[in-house]
Amino acid sequence: MPGVIELEGLSVRFGKVEALRNLSGSFSGRAIGLLGPNGAGKTTLIHTLLGFHRPSAGSARVFGHDVRRNDKAARALIGYMPERDSFIAGMSAVRFVRMMGELSGLPPAQALERAHEALFYVGLGEARYRMLETYSLGMKQRAKLAQALVHGPKLLFLDEPTNGLDPPGRERMIKLIKNVRDAGDVHVILSSHLLRDVEECCEEVLILKDGKIARYCNLEEERRANRKFLELEIAGDVDAYVAAVRTLGCESARAGKRRIKMVLPPELRIRELYRLAAEQRAQIRHLDYKKDSLQDIFLKAMDLDPLGDADHGRLRA
Amino acid sequence: MAVYEHSYSRYPGPFTPAWSRFLVLPRFAFKDVFKSRLLVFFYALSVLVPVFYGLAIYALNNLEVLDSLGNAGDELGRMLKVDETFFSVFLLVQSGFAFWLTVFIGPGLISRDLANNGLPLYLSRPISRAEYVLGKLAVLLLLLSGITWVAGLLLFLLQSSMAGWEWLAANLHVAAAIVVTSTLWILVLSLLALALSAWLRWKVVAGLLFVMIFFVGDLFALLVNMLFRTEWGHVFNFDQLIQIVAASMLGIRPPDGPPVWGCVLALLLFLGFCLLLLHRKIRAYQVVS
Numbered sequence: 001m002p003g004v005i006e007l008e009g010l011s012v013r014f015g016k017v018e019a020l021r022n023l024s025g026s027f028s029g030r031a032i033g034l035l036g037p038n039g040a041g042k043t044t045l046i047h048t049l050l051g052f053h054r055p056s057a058g059s060a061r062v063f064g065h066d067v068r069r070n071d072k073a074a075r076a077l078i079g080y081m082p083e084r085d086s087f088i089a090g091m092s093a094v095r096f097v098r099m100m101g102e103l104s105g106l107p108p109a110q111a112l113e114r115a116h117e118a119l120f121y122v123g124l125g126e127a128r129y130r131m132l133e134t135y136s137l138g139m140k141q142r143a144k145l146a147q148a149l150v151h152g153p154k155l156l157f158l159d160e161p162t163n164g165l166d167p168p169g170r171e172r173m174i175k176l177i178k179n180v181r182d183a184g185d186v187h188v189i190l191s192s193h194l195l196r197d198v199e200e201c202c203e204e205v206l207i208l209k210d211g212k213i214a215r216y217c218n219l220e221e222e223r224r225a226n227r228k229f230l231e232l233e234i235a236g237d238v239d240a241y242v243a244a245v246r247t248l249g250c251e252s253a254r255a256g257k258r259r260i261k262m263v264l265p266p267e268l269r270i271r272e273l274y275r276l277a278a279e280q281r282a283q284i285r286h287l288d289y290k291k292d293s294l295q296d297i298f299l300k301a302m303d304l305d306p307l308g309d310a311d312h313g314r315l316r317a
Numbered sequence: 318m319a320v321y322e323h324s325y326s327r328y329p330g331p332f333t334p335a336w337s338r339f340l341v342l343p344r345f346a347f348k349d350v351f352k353s354r355l356l357v358f359f360y361a362l363s364v365l366v367p368v369f370y371g372l373a374i375y376a377l378n379n380l381e382v383l384d385s386l387g388n389a390g391d392e393l394g395r396m397l398k399v400d401e402t403f404f405s406v407f408l409l410v411q412s413g414f415a416f417w418l419t420v421f422i423g424p425g426l427i428s429r430d431l432a433n434n435g436l437p438l439y440l441s442r443p444i445s446r447a448e449y450v451l452g453k454l455a456v457l458l459l460l461l462s463g464i465t466w467v468a469g470l471l472l473f474l475l476q477s478s479m480a481g482w483e484w485l486a487a488n489l490h491v492a493a494a495i496v497v498t499s500t501l502w503i504l505v506l507s508l509l510a511l512a513l514s515a516w517l518r519w520k521v522v523a524g525l526l527f528v529m530i531f532f533v534g535d536l537f538a539l540l541v542n543m544l545f546r547t548e549w550g551h552v553f554n555f556d557q558l559i560q561i562v563a564a565s566m567l568g569i570r571p572p573d574g575p576p577v578w579g580c581v582l583a584l585l586l587f588l589g590f591c592l593l594l595l596h597r598k599i600r601a602y603q604v605v606s
Contacts, residue, residue, distance in 0.1 A: 103444055106328065
C-alpha cells in the first residue's frame, strides 16, 4: 500500500538556489507537523506536492499519484489552506466556498450544501453571507479552512494556519484541526513555525533544515524513549562537571551557560551525580526530570545550542 | 458533514467530469458581470443592433413592407442592399460594442484574483493553469460571440431564408468572413484584456491601458507610416488589421495597410505575445530566483 506522501530524491531548484535537496522518505502519519526555520523548505515542499513547482530532480507522489505527471489526480485528493491572506473579493463566503467545491468536482447542488456545512463547521455559519473582504483575519483563516475542507479531501495541507490569530482564535483553529484529524478520514500536514501548534496537533514531525530532512519522528515514541532525561543547573566549573558525568556513561548536552541536559544509563543513581559534583567542587542548584519536548527534538535536529543560537529566535515554543 | 452535527466527514457522492470543471469559472463570472445594471443595459443595446439589422433584412426582402413606407421605402430599397458592405458595416458596429464590453469586463477577470492572492486557491484544485485561463477567456468569448459572429450568422441565415438558396450559395464567403474576422477580433480583445489584467493586477489601470493601446496604437501607426513612408505602421492598429482581413474575405475594397498575410501574421504574433504574458503571470506563486 503506497504511503500518503512518498519522496524519492526530490530536489527543487529556483535558479541558483536549491530549495529542496534530495528528499526521500515515505510519510503516512495521520497528522504530520512540518517544522523548520524560515527558508528551510517547508512551504516549497507543500507547493511542490501541489504541483506549483516542478521538481528539478527526483519525484514525489501523493497517494501514489506522481505530482509531475498526474498532478490533477493528486490535487483532487488534497485540500490546501495557504499561508498568506488568500480570498476572492466581491464574493460572499458561501459563494466562495461553493465555487471552490465545484472546481474540485462537486456538482453544484452538493457543492452548495457542503459549503454551508463547511462554514458552519468552522464557526462561520452566521456570517456565511457576508463578503469575504469584510471578514476579520481570524474569520478569513477559518474561511480558508472551510474551502480546503469543502470537497472532502483525503489530505489536508495547512500552511501556518494560526498565523496572526489572537489567543482565542488560535485555540479555536487548533481545536478545529484536532477535530478534523480525529475524524479519521483525513491526513493532516501542518506546516508551522510555532512548535506549540505542532506539538498539540501532530503525532509525527518532519523537520527540514536547509532544504534537507533533518529529522522525521513520532513524537510519542520520542517522548517514551527519553524517560530518564534530566535537566540540571550547575554552579561552578560546568565544563569539568560535564566531562566527569560523561565518564559515568551519561549522554549530556549544554542547554545554556549553567544548564545541562542528560540522559542517564539505567543503572546509574542520582546520588552519583551529587558525588561527582562534590568532587568537582560544583553545586547542583536545580535538578528535574523532564520529557524531551518538541523544542528539544527540534533543536537537536538543528544542531543548535538551545540558548546560545540566534536562529532560536525564529521559532517560538 | 451535516450542519447540525458540527463534525467533519468526507464527500461520498459523485464528481463532475474533469474536462468540464473550468466552465465553473465563466458561470460564476457571468453572475458578477450581470450584477451591473450598466453592463446589462449596454449588452442589451449591443443585442438591439442585430435586431434592427434583422428588421432591415426583413423589410428589404419584403416588397409589401417597402410599399407601405411609400417614397421612403423606395429610397430605402435603392440605398440599402443586403450584400458584403451591409455585413461589413454590421461587423464594424458590433466590433465597437465588443471593444467597450471588453473594456468593462476584461480587466477585472484576473486582476481580482491576483490582488487577493486567489490564484493558489484555484490552482490547488484539480484544474491546470491553461484551464484557468480558458475559463476566464470563456467569459469574454461567450459574451462577445453572442453579439458578433453568432448574431452575424443569424442575420446571414435570415437573409438566406428570404433570398433563397442561390443567394446563400453565392455569399458563403460572407459567412466565412463573419466567423473568421469576429473570432480574430474577439481573441485579440480577450487575450489582451486578460494579459493586462494579469500583468497589472489593478482593474482600473488595466482598463485604461487597454483603451490606450488601441487609441495610441492608431496614432502610432499613423506616425510610423508618415515617418517611414510605408503602410506597415498599421500593424500597430489592430482594428485596421481586422478590417483589412474582413474586407479581403468579403471581397470589398480594403482600407490602406499591409497585405492580408502581413495583417494575419501581425495579429497571430500579437496573440502569441499575450499568451506568453499569461503563461508567465498565471502562477500560483511568483518565484524570484
